[in-house]
Amino acid sequence: MARRRWLSSLCGALCIAAASACGSSGPSLTAVPTLGRPEPGIFLHGVGFGRVRPTTVFNGGDPTGLVSHVVWSSWGRARAVGTGTSDWVGPGQSVAGGTQEPVTIVAFRLGTCHGKLAYRAVEWYFPRHGMTFDPHQYEDVCNGAYVGSP
Secondary structure, eight states: OHHHHHHHHHHHHHHHHHHHHHOOSSOOTTOOOEESOSSOGGGTTOBSTTOSSOSOEEOSSSGGGEEEEEEEESTTSSOEEEEEEEEEOOTTOOGGGOEEEEEEEEEEEEEEETTEEEEEEEEEEOGGGTOOOOTTSEEETTTTEEESOO
C-alpha cells in the first residue's frame, strides 16, 4: 500500500513538472493553428474564427461572407486550402439573386495572433468563374479588417 502511494505521488510530481516545463508565453512548436481569433474587429458576429479547421466561416455580413461545408487540406502549413460552398453573385446581380456554388477558401499569413499560432488572413474565390487566389486582397482575421478590397 505504501509503495502504491509512493508511485502515485511520483507520477503526480512528474506530471506537474512536465506541465511546467511545457508552459511558455509563445506558441508551442506542436501547436495547431486556429483561423485568426474569435470576434475580430468588424467580424464581431463572425463564425469559425479562433477555431482549428472550421467547417463554417462567416464574416458576419451578407450571404457572400459565408463559406459552409468546408473541408481543409494542408492545415498547419504556410497555406491551408479548403473547398466548400458560398453565395456567388455575378457582376450587376443583387445579393438576393446569388446562388450556392463551389468555392475555394485559403487561410494564410501563418504567424501569431495575440500570442497564439494562427492564420492571420483568409480569402475565398470561385475558380468556376475564372477567379484565382490573390494574396493581396483578404480578410485580416487577427485584427478584423479588410485588406486590399477594391
